[in-house]
Amino acid sequence: MLRVPFRPLTLAVAAAAGLALATVPGQAQSPSHLEVAREVLVGSGISRSFDAIAPQFAEQVRQTFAATRPEITKDLDEVLKALKPELDKQRDDLTAATARLFAARLSEAELREIAKFFASPAGKRYVEVQPVVLDGMFNEMQAWSQRLSEFIVTRVREEMKKKGHTL
Numbered sequence: 001m002l003r004v005p006f007r008p009l010t011l012a013v014a015a016a017a018g019l020a021l022a023t024v025p026g027q028a029q030s031p032s033h034l035e036v037a038r039e040v041l042v043g044s045g046i047s048r049s050f051d052a053i054a055p056q057f058a059e060q061v062r063q064t065f066a067a068t069r070p071e072i073t074k075d076l077d078e079v080l081k082a083l084k085p086e087l088d089k090q091r092d093d094l095t096a097a098t099a100r101l102f103a104a105r106l107s108e109a110e111l112r113e114i115a116k117f118f119a120s121p122a123g124k125r126y127v128e129v130q131p132v133v134l135d136g137m138f139n140e141m142q143a144w145s146q147r148l149s150e151f152i153v154t155r156v157r158e159e160m161k162k163k164g165h166t167l
Contacts, residue, residue, distance in 0.1 A: 043118030
């Protein structure tokens, strides 16, 4: 089996994928309930992150095979292009699973209010800036984690030294 190196996806994609794989508590979900959940998923910008997953993996597969077998690049590109409808289906499956999760946790009325927000000018602006904010948040979390780690080690050493232990 080919092992394709995993490149980190955005925080939003990872969170959405994890959400889609989580256990769903039982709540009846009508077609209209699922549809409004899908509207929230699309309106919130979460589903756009799903659009990048399959193409990223396909490109990684392409690069992996083309690196070792450059003579098959043309055929490989044709195969990957032909697979696009199947990859789109996989994306749609993730979208549907995530919509079911939203519908299981939020009432149809709540989802309608949320969808209304994302359709508003403020909601559209939120969705517009969301990727930049998430990227910035990821960078801030990395820097914060490093500072926190150093803080904890320093403080533990200080406190342990008071107890007669040198670390």
